[in-house]
Amino acid sequence: MLEFAGKTAVITGGGSGIGRGMAIAFAREGMNVVVADVELDAAEAVAQEVKALDARSLAVQCDVAGLESVRSLAGRATAEFGSVEVLCNNAGVSIGRRGMYATHEDWQWVMGVNLWGVIHGTEAFLPGMLASGNDCHIVNTSSMNGIVPSARSALYSATKYGVLGLSETLANELAGTKVGISILCPAAVTTRIMESERNRPAGLLAPEPPPVPHAVSSTFDLSPALDPVSVGELVLLGIRRNQLHIFTDQKVRALIEARHQRMLSEFDVLAEWEQSRASATN
Numbered sequence: 001m002l003e004f005a006g007k008t009a010v011i012t013g014g015g016s017g018i019g020r021g022m023a024i025a026f027a028r029e030g031m032n033v034v035v036a037d038v039e040l041d042a043a044e045a046v047a048q049e050v051k052a053l054d055a056r057s058l059a060v061q062c063d064v065a066g067l068e069s070v071r072s073l074a075g076r077a078t079a080e081f082g083s084v085e086v087l088c089n090n091a092g093v094s095i096g097r098r099g100m101y102a103t104h105e106d107w108q109w110v111m112g113v114n115l116w117g118v119i120h121g122t123e124a125f126l127p128g129m130l131a132s133g134n135d136c137h138i139v140n141t142s143s144m145n146g147i148v149p150s151a152r153s154a155l156y157s158a159t160k161y162g163v164l165g166l167s168e169t170l171a172n173e174l175a176g177t178k179v180g181i182s183i184l185c186p187a188a189v190t191t192r193i194m195e196s197e198r199n200r201p202a203g204l205l206a207p208e209p210p211p212v213p214h215a216v217s218s219t220f221d222l223s224p225a226l227d228p229v230s231v232g233e234l235v236l237l238g239i240r241r242n243q244l245h246i247f248t249d250q251k252v253r254a255l256i257e258a259r260h261q262r263m264l265s266e267f268d269v270l271a272e273w274e275q276s277r278a279s280a281t282n
């Protein structure tokens with residue numbers, strides 16, 4: 001996609017942080033912005049910011065963990081603006097419990113928002129995008145922890161690796177269509193992500209506190225946290241260039257290299273085994 005003015009973007013988790021940053025960056029390009037969030041007040045506040053930039057906007061309450069809620073979002077966005085050209089499946093939560101101590105409720109909550117949320121967005125919007133014949137683009141928010149493991153949350157990385165697998169494969173499936181796809185892989189960004197528990201549904205509260213309290217990881221030496229509007233600008237660039245992966249921090253390059261070097265080194269063990277089997281049979 002090269003032209004943005006007058007096109008419509010739907011952003012889940014648009015009421016805060018990276019979603020708000022995308023809303024502002026898109027509004028500056030003259031896009032109509034549908035701000036969807038489980039927190040209606042937050043969505044409305046961002047919609048007001050978008051309108052103050054002379055762009056059209058609609059705030060919609062939406063829980064991405066529920067398919068009907070996301071289908072209703074698609075209906076409201078289309079009724080208001082006629083079509084949707086950009087979908088950002090961005091709503092996400094982080095959890096303060098290590099995977100080894102996770103409760104079933106923890107898994108349900110984090111998988112429901114971070115992975116099912118992206119699946120629901122795909123189900124509700126992709127068929128209409130394909131049928132429209134318009135240039136369209138989907139941006140799925142994963143994380144650097146969707147490529148390299150998070151230091152302390154297997155739950156979070158399980159969902160974000162899932163978003164990566166879903167999106168990379170969908171990119172293969174969508175080749176030759178007019179729908180592009182990008183995976184946003186942020187590192188540290190100044191948002192309210194560490195206050196994610198504010199939106200955990202009462203029915204999915206953890207029945208007991210974790211035996212080992214969560215501590216913020218110091219394993220990765222990342223750059224200072226980026227501001228969300230800059231991330232929004234990187235997303236626009238990523239859509240323009242049809243990037244498959246959108247990164248936000250140069251320091252993540254070394255982490256990805258190290259992960260893949262380690263993986264590749266495991267082939268040495270396979271080669272040794274193949275050699276010993278060949279000598280045994282000779």
Ligand SMILES: NC(=O)c1ccc[n+]([C@@H]2O[C@H](COP(=O)([O-])OP(=O)(O)OC[C@H]3O[C@@H](n4cnc5c(N)ncnc54)[C@H](O)[C@@H]3O)[C@@H](O)[C@H]2O)c1
Nearest residue numbers: 013016017018038063064091092143186188189191192193
């Ligand atoms: N901030 C970072 O450093 C960072 C790094 C990597 C990835 N991410 C990812 O970026 C995305 C945005 O997070 P953020 O950092 O801006 O955090 P944030 O908490 O500031 O914003 C997340 C938004 O999602 C909304 N939300 C939560 N549950 C929802 C639900 N069930 N349905 C709809 N909306 C819901 C929240 O109300 C909030 O407005 C997430 O997917 C997160 O995993 C963030």
